[in-house]
Amino acid sequence: MCTGCLASHTDTELAKLETAPAWLKPWHVYGNNAADKLADYAASLHTLSREHAKPILDLLSKQTLIQKRLVAVIKTCHLDTPKLRQCRYQKRSLETL
Numbered sequence: 219m220c221t222g223c224l225a226s227h228t229d230t231e232l233a234k235l236e237t238a239p240a241w242l243k244p245w246h247v248y249g250n251n252a253a254d255k256l257a258d259y260a261a262s263l264h265t266l267s268r269e270h271a272k273p274i275l276d277l278l279s280k281q282t283l284i285q286k287r288l289v290a291v292i293k294t295c296h297l298d299t300p301k302l303r304q305c306r307y308q309k310r311s312l313e314t315l
Contacts, residue, residue: 226254229251
């Protein structure tokens with residue numbers, strides 16, 4: 219643990235108080251707990267429902283597949299030749315790679 223850091227949950231986990239920095243005061247613990255509660259509240263206000271998140275997650279899944287396909291295409295090409303993208307398998311089209 220860093221010497222200038224405040225560990226979380228120092229109010230419930232007393233073992234963390236033993237390794238706490240010397241500058242730690244009770245109001246630090248109180249303020250940290252209040253900040254945690256406010257962060258939880260803010261997160262609950264800004265969560266997306268499944269119906270709103272599903273199209274985004276579907277697009278991310280498609281994006282991952284496209285990126286993997288692009289990596290596979292690039293790996294099959296001789297990138298160190300003068301003609302960049304001179305593919306090893308020239309008889310095959312990009313759709314079949």
